[in-house]
Each structure stands twice: as structure tokens, then as C-alpha cells.
Amino acid sequence: MQRETELFFDSIVRDDRPVVDLLTADYSFVNERLAKHYNIPDVTGSAFRRVRLPEYRRGLLGQGAS
Secondary structure, three states: OHHHHHHHHHHHHHOOOOOOHHHHOOEEEEOHHHHHHHOOOOOOOOOOEEEEOOHHHOOHHHOOOO
16 A cells, blocks of 8 residues: 555656645556455556546545555
8 A cells, every 4th residue: 555655646746747636636556456455446466557546536545555
């Protein structure tokens, strides 16, 4: 969960996204284990990848590390 937040924050900074995206972004980064925890289908393996999130899990407040 910590790695998800690190990758998410890095993507906001690297892509020069608005600060509001920290709370509203419709994507995050998960591996298979975290995807299962969040009930996100079709993610396999230990590598983290960007995925689209349901509305109730968006931004930093929708992440397990927050």
C-alpha cells in the first residue's frame, strides 16, 4: 500500500497534474495482491501498474495507506 501511494504521488508530480488530482484522480497503481484487496479484476503479477479506479476509491483518500 505504501508503494501505491509513492507511485501515485510521483505520477502527479512528474505529469505536472493539478493539486486537486491528489483527491480526485481516477487512477492508481496496484499489483496483483493489492488489486485483490481492492477487488480490482484482471491484474496479475507482482509489478505495479496503473489502473482505473471506481468512483468510491479515487485519490489519496481511497488508498489503503492513507
